[in-house]
Amino acid sequence: MPVDVRPELVAANRILGHEGILDAYGHVSVRHPGNPGHFLLCRARSPEYVELADVLEFDGGGALVGDSRAIPYIERFIHAGVYEARPDVTAVCHNHAISILPFAISRSVRLRATINASRMFGDGVPVWDIADEFGDSTDLLVRNIDQGRSVARALGAGPVGLMRGHGSVVAADGLRQVVYRCLEMDRGARAQLSVLTLGATRPFTDAELAPHPDLPAGGTRDDRAWEYLLHRAGLGEG
Amino acid sequence: MTLPGDVMNANRILGHEGILDAYGHVSARSSGDGAFLLSRARAPELVEEADLLEFGPDGEPLTRTPKPLYLERYIHAAIYAARPEVGAVCHSHTPSILPFSVSMTALRSVIHSARFIGTGVPVWDLAREFPGEWSPLVRTLAYGESLAAALGDGGMVLLRGHGCVVVGRNPQEVVFRCVAMDRNARVQEVAHRLGEYTALHEGECEKPGDPGPPVAKDNREWEYFLRRAGL
Numbered sequence: 001m002p003v004d005v006r007p008e009l010v011a012a013n014r015i016l017g018h019e020g021i022l023d024a025y026g027h028v029s030v031r032h033p034g035n036p037g038h039f040l041l042c043r044a045r046s047p048e049y050v051e052l053a054d055v056l057e058f059d060g061g062g063a064l065v066g067d068s069r070a071i072p073y074i075e076r077f078i079h080a081g082v083y084e085a086r087p088d089v090t091a092v093c094h095n096h097a098i099s100i101l102p103f104a105i106s107r108s109v110r111l112r113a114t115i116n117a118s119r120m121f122g123d124g125v126p127v128w129d130i131a132d133e134f135g136d137s138t139d140l141l142v143r144n145i146d147q148g149r150s151v152a153r154a155l156g157a158g159p160v161g162l163m164r165g166h167g168s169v170v171a172a173d174g175l176r177q178v179v180y181r182c183l184e185m186d187r188g189a190r191a192q193l194s195v196l197t198l199g200a201t202r203p204f205t206d207a208e209l210a211p212h213p214d215l216p217a218g219g220t221r222d223d224r225a226w227e228y229l230l231h232r233a234g235l236g237e238g
Numbered sequence: 239m240t241l242p243g244d245v246m247n248a249n250r251i252l253g254h255e256g257i258l259d260a261y262g263h264v265s266a267r268s269s270g271d272g273a274f275l276l277s278r279a280r281a282p283e284l285v286e287e288a289d290l291l292e293f294g295p296d297g298e299p300l301t302r303t304p305k306p307l308y309l310e311r312y313i314h315a316a317i318y319a320a321r322p323e324v325g326a327v328c329h330s331h332t333p334s335i336l337p338f339s340v341s342m343t344a345l346r347s348v349i350h351s352a353r354f355i356g357t358g359v360p361v362w363d364l365a366r367e368f369p370g371e372w373s374p375l376v377r378t379l380a381y382g383e384s385l386a387a388a389l390g391d392g393g394m395v396l397l398r399g400h401g402c403v404v405v406g407r408n409p410q411e412v413v414f415r416c417v418a419m420d421r422n423a424r425v426q427e428v429a430h431r432l433g434e435y436t437a438l439h440e441g442e443c444e445k446p447g448d449p450g451p452p453v454a455k456d457n458r459e460w461e462y463f464l465r466r467a468g469l
Contacts, residue, residue: 024459025351046462096351101425105348108433129436137441139450140350165438166350193428 002033005175006055009040011235012175016093017048018233021182026095026167029079030175032057039083039092043070060084061145074141081148082155082171089171091178096167099189103127104162111162111188113204114195118188120159120181122209128154129164140166160185176226241266241409242287245275245326247469248409252328253283254467257416262330262401265314266409268292272318274327278305295319297379309377313403316382317389323447324405326412329376331401334423339396343430345423347438352422354393354415354444357437362388363398374400391446394419410460411453417463 009030016022024046032038042054056072057065062080064072079092103111103125110124130138133150140163142148151169155161159181161169170185172178195201230236239247248264258264258281265276272295277285291307292300297315299307314327338345344358364374367384374397376382389395389403393415396402404419406412429435444450454460 024462044458046458049461049465096349096421098421098424101349101421102428102432102435105425105429105435105437106432107435131439131442135441136439139353140438140442164436165348165442196432 005030005033006040006052008175009042009055010050010052011230011233012091012093012179013042013047013050014235015179015229015233016095016182017046019183019186019229021093021095021097021186022047023096026093027073027075027079028093028175028178029076029091031083031090036087037083038065039079041073041076041079043068044073062148074143077145077148078142078151078169079148080145081142081150081152082169084149085152085155086157086171088173091172091175093170093178093182094167095170095182097182097186097189099186099193100162100168102193103189104167105165109192109196111160111192113209114188114192114201117184118191119204119209120184121188122158123206125160125162126154126156126158127162127164130166131164140164176223179229180225241268242275242290244409245277245290246285246287247464247467248326248328248413249277249282249285250469251413251463251467252330252416253281253285255417255420255463257332257420258282258328258330262328263308263310263314264326264328264409264412265293265311266326267318267324271295272315273300274314274318276308276311276314278303279308297382309375312379312382313376313385314382315379316386317403317405320383320386321389321391321405323407325407326405326409328404328412328416329401330404330416332416332420332423334420334427335396335402336399337427338423339398339400339402345396345426347422347443348426348429348435349418349422350438350442352415352418353438353442354449355419355422356392356394356443356446357440359394359396359402360388360390360392361396361398364400365398374398393444393446393449407449407452410457413463414453414459 012028029039029041037060042050062077078094082092112124113119113121170181245266252258260281265274268275275290277289297312313329347355394404404415
């Protein structure tokens with residue numbers, strides 16, 4: 001019997017809402033532990049207020065499984081596209097964190113590694129522009145699986161992709177890692193903005209940004225951050 | 239929730255979210271003949287249903303009252319008269335949009351949640367429209383009508399050196415638009431400092447007069463903002 005990931009999915013939603021990565025909008029999902037072609041995502045509700053009963057199951061095409069009449073998020077196809085393209089990914093967050101939005105429209109500056117927390121940005125985060133494949137008259141929302149697959153192609157093998165005029169998608173192995181990555185993305189973007197106003201910089205070297213054999217993808221860490229984030233969101237364990 | 243309840247909540251939410259502070263106000267149309275509900279002169283975050291008064295299309299209260307009133311209630315009166323489809327109006331001095339009310343750089347849609355802003359928000363300049371007027375306040379119906387003309391059929395107009403006006407079909411839509419406007423202005427200002435940036439294409443913005451399907455009065459963002467404001 002696979003472990004029930006739904007409580008941790010609810011916690012991830014509430015933490016990212018509480019920390020201001022998600023607001024009224026945005027969503028986080030997890031790959032179905034017993035059926036890896038499917039994923040779990042809440043009904044269309046603000047992340048900070050989701051409950052266990054809001055968790056829904058979707059198939060690989062983004063279709064709702066079961067007979068629930070709940071309203072799903074329109075942009076569930078982002079998750080479907082990424083899970084299909086990336087077997088290594090088991091958790092996905094779509095967000096509009098305000099710190100990354102300037103980088104999602106800038107043609108002059110790319111979001112890139114500036115501090116240790118944002119090493120995952122490497123020498124530049126890709127930006128997906130919906131207009132490239134779907135024309136310049138959409139409402140920018142990812143409304144079908146073709147568009148979800150297009151987002152996943154732009155994301156490539158990386159942990160973060162920006163969406164022009166819209167937000168970002170963050171991919172990770174596990175709900176805790178996707179939460180950590182969202183917070184690191186926000187810290188990294190804010191640090192980079194400040195650095196840009198301070199003049200000359202001390203950038204990371206290519207050697208520093210290269211994957212290190214002693215550092216597993218996603219980094220090693222204990223779970224002190226998870227306890228901390230649960231506590232801050234009023235979800236203390238026990 | 240009744241219309242007075244929605245007006246009260248819209249005021250409280252926009253106060254809580256920092257779109258409004260001690261000043262600014264949100265109203266809603268109360269009848270087909272241009273009447274509207276607006277609070278007595280009180281900070282929006284503190285507005286109660288009992289503070290709401292009904293005003294006529296001339297901007298004056300339908301029932302005489304000794305209570306102090308917002309000087310700029312004529313903004314609301316003139317817009318309800320000019321725009322039959324508008325059901326709610328907010329006047330604010332949100333810090334993020336103020337630079338765009340003075341700068342020659344136009345505030346425009348750069349994020350999808352602010353598609354209503356369009357490709358360039360008009361800036362209304364009271365001092366240019368009414369030479370000799372020293373105050374930036376919209377304190378007559380004639381000033382309000384001039385402002386409404388500058389708004390045209392758009393969702394938003396800036397008041398030079400002063401603030402902005404946002405309109406919508408109901409108080410909920412005005413709240414969502416104000417929050418999106420604030421985010422859009424902050425993102426555009428930062429992106430501008432970074433250099434070149436891509437704004438929303440014209441076809442990606444809402445068309446004036448065709449804003450899309452009506453906003454539900456009871457949806458996830460309304461729940462979110464009510465709960466955040468402790469309502």
